[in-house]
Amino acid sequence: MTYRMIAIDLDGTLLSPDGSVSPKNKAAIRKVLNAGLLVCFATGRNWTESLTILDAVEHYDTAVFVGGAMVIDTRNGQTLHRTAMAPQLARDVCGLIESLGHAALALQDTGEAGVDYLASADVELNEATQNWMQVSTAQIRREPDLPHHPHEHTIRVGIVAAPDEVMRVKKAIKQRFGDRVLCQILYVPAYAVEVMEVFDPAVNKWEGVLHVARRRGVTPDQIVAIGDDVNDIPMIANAGLGVAMGNAKPDVMAAAKRVIKSNQEDGLAEFLDELVRTHLVEPAENPAASERE
Structure with missing residues (x-):
């Protein structure tokens, strides 16, 4: 089997433990691009x-963001696909999170909302959230009464907290909403x-990757998917070749064909x-034309 497209996770996969792109990884990305492989x-x-990672790699193409909820042409800044939360569901999740003593972080469609996150203004921020807000490059706006906000551009809702608190809130979310949410x-x-x-x-992520693949005429069996965390499992399990990093969680390794x-x-x-050395890659058909879509 030869492959025409590779889907690559960022944190824990492309990025080193310190959050940087190593010279070896950057060079390898350039090598597969020069071989004609599509890199998503x-x-x-x-x-x-x-953005800082795309700049470091110097690769601007269609990519999958927010765990598959958004597909964006990064060269032109154009949103090609978006799966938003139902507004009432977003309001209800924010309400439950705030009732449990945590600030809700409602990720927005930045191009439409003009801000990356809305954060609860009615709940005191915990230390983990404060630290995250200090280091994040995202634009964050404190917003009062998130349980009654319109949420017309909310893509996901979440929290940043200590592990025991994250588990407590996740349990409450699953008890309240069940299969109505992915948590x-x-x-x-x-x-x-x-x-x-x-x-x-x-x-x-797999649905997002498939959206990109269909635009490029790539079939699922021609895709390599590489990752390390639970949100990578769908693409690793369904791709023609699913690959887990050596630092991946056990469930991710179990879903992969190779570690x-x-x-x-x-x-x-x-x-x-x-991949390039053993000729397991096949140039995409007219990739320059695909980039102009």
């Missing part, structure tokens, strides 16, 4: 939070924080070099 970044971050916990090493994220249940070295060891770079 697929991250839980929003576009704003990913997951992620660790973001670049910010050294643990976050709980609540989405519309239709959202996952490579960790991000500390530049495992991504070594794997991409192998």
